[in-house]
Amino acid sequence: MKRIALLVLALAASLALVAQTGAMSHPKLTGTVGPGFTITLKSGAKKVTAVKAGTYTFAVSDKSPIHNFHITGPGVNKEITSVVFVGSKSATVKLKKGTYTYVCDPHRTTMKGSFKVT
Numbered sequence: 001m002k003r004i005a006l007l008v009l010a011l012a013a014s015l016a017l018v019a020q021t022g023a024m025s026h027p028k029l030t031g032t033v034g035p036g037f038t039i040t041l042k043s044g045a046k047k048v049t050a051v052k053a054g055t056y057t058f059a060v061s062d063k064s065p066i067h068n069f070h071i072t073g074p075g076v077n078k079e080i081t082s083v084v085f086v087g088s089k090s091a092t093v094k095l096k097k098g099t100y101t102y103v104c105d106p107h108r109t110t111m112k113g114s115f116k117v118t
Contacts, residue, residue: 026057026092031102033081034064039104039111050116053097059090066106073100073117 029048033039041048041058060069062081070079074096081089083106095117104111 026055027051028057028059031058031060031069031080033060033062033067033069033104033111036064037107037111039067039069039102039113041102041113041115047113048115050118051095053095053117055092055094057090057092059088061088062086067104067111068106069102070105071100071102074098076100079105 027043029041029043029051031039031041043051058071058078058080060080062069062085065084065086067081068079068083068085069081071093072078076093076095078091078093080091081087097117099114099116101112101114103113
C-alpha cells in the first residue's frame, strides 16, 4: 500500500513539474508584413537588431495576400507565413550565433531586414 502511495505521489510531482515547465514561454519577437510594402521584426516596441542565442517565439501578423514572412540564418530556413495567407501565425525558432535575415520572398530586394545573434 505504501508503494502505491509513493508511486502516486511521485507521479503527481512529475506531472506538476511538466505543467510548470510547459507554462514557461520563450521570449517573443513580433513580425509584421504588409499591408503595404513593409516588413518589421520587433521586441516590444523596439526594432530587433541583436538578440542572444536561444529559443524564441516568432509571432507574425501577415496583413497582405501578396507577401510572406521568411527567416533564414544558421540552421534556420523557416517560412512562417506563406504568400496568399493573411492572418497571424507563430513559430518557435532556435537561434544560434550568426546573422539572420527575414524577407518577403516575392519582394526580397525591398522587403528585408536582418539581425545578429550573439
